[in-house]
Amino acid sequence: MxxxxxxxxxxxxxxxxxxxxxxxxxxxxxxxxxxxxxxxxxxxxxxxxxxxxxxxxxxxxxxxxxxxxxxxxxxxxxGTKVETVEKEGIELVIAIDVSNSMLAEDVSPNRLERAKQILSRLIDVRGNDKVGLIVFAGEAFIQMPLTSDTQSAKIFLNTIDPSLVPVQGTAIGEAIRLGMGSFSSDQEASKAMVIITDGEDHEGNAAGIAADAAKAGVQINIIGIGSPDGSPLPSNEYGSNFMTDSEGNVVVSRLNEQMSMEIAQSGKGLYVRADNSNRAIQALTAQLDELETTTSSSLVYSEYxxxxxxxxxxxxxxxxxxxxxxxxxxxxxxxxxxxx
Structure with a gap:
């Protein structure tokens, strides 16, 4: 390692x-x-x-x-020393929206960077869980399979940017389907997904897919990031100018809270809006702590x-x-x- x-x-x-x-x-x-x-x-x-x-x-x-x-x-x-470590936690798949609308700056420094900060903090707090990463926009891809190596999860998280998914959109339903297939076959392990998105350009029947996930024992939680009032959408990652529509009007990206709440409710999980405080992490941690934990063994590098x-x-x-x-x-x- x-x-x-x-x-x-x-x-x-x-x-x-x-x-x-x-x-x-x-x-x-x-x-x-x-x-x-x-x-x-x-x-x-x-x-x-x-x-x-x-x-x-x-x-x-x-x-x-x-x-x-x-x-x-x-x-x-x-890494020079490998140890078998037993951890008591849940299986947690994190899905992060990387569509271009996540570059809006209604939260500091922008939605995507703030989302990465929140998820990095969540991974630190959930150190005993097995964690997997999914990126999605118009399509969804596994960025990192389920693992107990939370440090690797943070490294993968830092590499995420909109270029990873060239197809634009917000395919939350596809991300949930991909997440359901990412969990282990262990029937005793509690399973949950955390999806962080602005809900812009929502596609598909995500609420229905979240309900199916809940029936299969997977809790779906949503972190909404952005402002319902919206923010101009930068035309590039440096925010030097803004995108305009065919009529020359500045494109404003808004958080779709209603849709996010519906998905979380259907998935028997929690919806919380992210801001520049740690409120979202605290609420989500309390929600995940209610799930029953199981003991798992994994190999980790303990010395470098x-x-x-x-x-x-x-x-x-x-x-x-x-x-x-x-x-x-x-x-x-x-x-x-x-x-x-």
């Missing part, structure tokens, strides 16, 4: 393309400045000590050092070995080599001919 202890430092890789573009730009500018003095071949004869290849090599060594340094800061770790020291040594070697390389030909080894 591999993971990063501080994955947030991996965001520094964003600056890598900027460094490459800047380096290329400065080299082009330098070449133009040199050409003002004469042709490059003539200037090379005038400066025999100059070595462009060494300059390029030094840059790529520094570039490699930066990449290795970022990985080192993120603290790569490998830090591997950042390996990358630290690689970084030191790269920097040491870079220091030994001159921008111009080394006068000590100028006359050495290894292959002659």
């Amino acid at each position: 591999f993971r990063f202890g501080n994955p947030e430092y991996l965001w520094f890789f964003i600056v890598i393309p900027v460094l490459l573009v800047l380096y290329i730009y400065l080299n082009i500018r330098k070449r133009k400045d040199v050409q003002k003095l004469g042709t490059l071949s003539t200037l090379k004869k005038m400066m025999p000590e100059l070595s462009l290849k060494r300059s390029y090599l030094k840059f790529w060594l520094i570039f490699a050092a930066i990449c290795v340094g970022i990985i080192m800061l993120a603290r790569p770790q490998f 070995d830090e591997k950042f020291t390996v990358f630290a040594w690689i970084l030191l070697v790269i920097l040491f080599i870079e220091i030994l390389i001159y921008d111009k030909k080394n006068p000590i080894f100028r006359n050495v001919r290894i292959f002659e």
Whole structure:
């Protein structure tokens, strides 16, 4: 099992393309400045000590050092000890709406990011449950099968964005069907689904499917996210401008609370609206705590070995080599001919 202890430092890789573009730009500018003095071949004869290849090599060594340094800061770790752990909990499948309407900003920072924060907190609170993840919009897909590894569930959760489901819509009924097929065959285990959605562009008979799920012993809970008053829908994930309809009017996305309540009621579960507090988590936790728990055994990685020291040594070697390389030909080894 591999993971990063501080994955947030991996965001520094964003600056890598900027460094490459800047380096290329400065080299082009330098070449133009040199050409003002004469042709490059003539200037090379005038400066025999100059070595462009060494300059390029030094840059790529520094570039490699930066990449290795970022990985080192993120603290790569490998799981080394596997233990069988018994947990007493329920089977919980979480379905998250990733349609474009979830980018509306009537909750901070937007519906989708707030939904991920809520679900991450829920996974922490329900640490003894087996958890599965489903993403849906116009279609539904299993993002992670049912597992006791809640840390992996949080990692998968952080990767969720609207691009995972290209077909737009809100196919809650399909998500419920897929969730029902994700549970184990253990008849004694209590089963529940938590669906977080704004209910926009609702498709299908989700309430009827939720009723069928309740009859099969699966409790359907809905977290509504957004505002009934609605919010302009950004045309991109950065919210720089808003979507408009064919007549040029700004598209406003609204939380469909009535539909969400009907689905939760049919599924013998709870409906709660999410906001910028922890009220939704508290209400949902209380609801799930009423379900009967069962004991299950699972293999988990209980210890992780830090591997950042390996990358630290690689970084030191790269920097040491870079220091030994001159921008111009080394006068000590100028006359050495290894292959002659």
